[in-house]
Amino acid sequence: MARYTAVARALHWAIAVLILLNLALGFAHDAFPKDWAVMPVHKSIGLTILALTLLRIVWRLVHPAPRLPAAMPLWEKGAAHATHFLFYALMLILPLSxxxxxxxxxxxxxxxxxxxxxxxxxxxxxxxxxxxRGAHELLPWLWAALIAIHVGAALRHHLVLKDDVLRRML
Incomplete structure (x- = not known):
């Protein structure tokens, strides 16, 4: 089984955790007590996501991703590539905005x-x-939807199709 490199996997999971945390902080920041420094933490995490994303892009250019399974339908490969492109775009656009x-x-x-x-x-x-401001208010909702699709697709590959797509990143 072709796997992502250890660095690619570490960057993937570190950025994923930071994104989920930052989405939660961004969506619920008004629910936190006013004396909690939620927004400075949110901004710091966003800058961290941006820096790690730039590192991840450089790493990905030097270490290409493993090929998707040959048996995967062309439409599914296209959807996977489009989703990954949107993830990278959001990992750049949201912190920059x-x-x-x-x-x-x-x-x-x-x-x-x-x-x-x-x-x-x-x-x-x-x-x-x-x-x-408009992008920063609207795009997190797209990101949350994409995350749900991404997780659902990964679980489908693992639990239903029983292929190695998810294991490549574990």
Whole structure:
């Protein structure tokens, strides 16, 4: 069985956990007590996702993914590739849109209080800030739906089709 490299698997699972955590924090941030620093943690996790995604892209370019099973229908291969492309796009767009929004605000941006992160030179009136805000509010819902589809497809391969698709990433 062809498997992803250990580094690819570690990046996959680390980013997956961080995404799930950040989606939960983003969706429920108003439910947390006001004195909890939920949004600074959310922003730090987002920056971590962005950095790990860039590393993951470089790793993937140097270490291609194992081929999908030959018996897999062409439409299913296309759907898998499209889903993965959308995941990578969201792993870049959502953290960048959050960074742009934060850059237009007055609050500092830092990474887990360890160091300051430079802000982009944008103001609240800039079109890119409005576009980023819209993307940052809408795209997490698409991401959650894609995650559900991705997990469902992986479980289908493992439990129903009984092939090695899921085991390649375990």
């Amino acid at each position: 959050g960074w742009i929004m934060t850059s237009a605000g007055t609050r500092p941006l830092n990474w887990f209080l360890l160091f300051d992160v430079p802000k982009f030179g944008v103001g609240k009136e800039d079109a890119i800030v409005g576009l980023s």
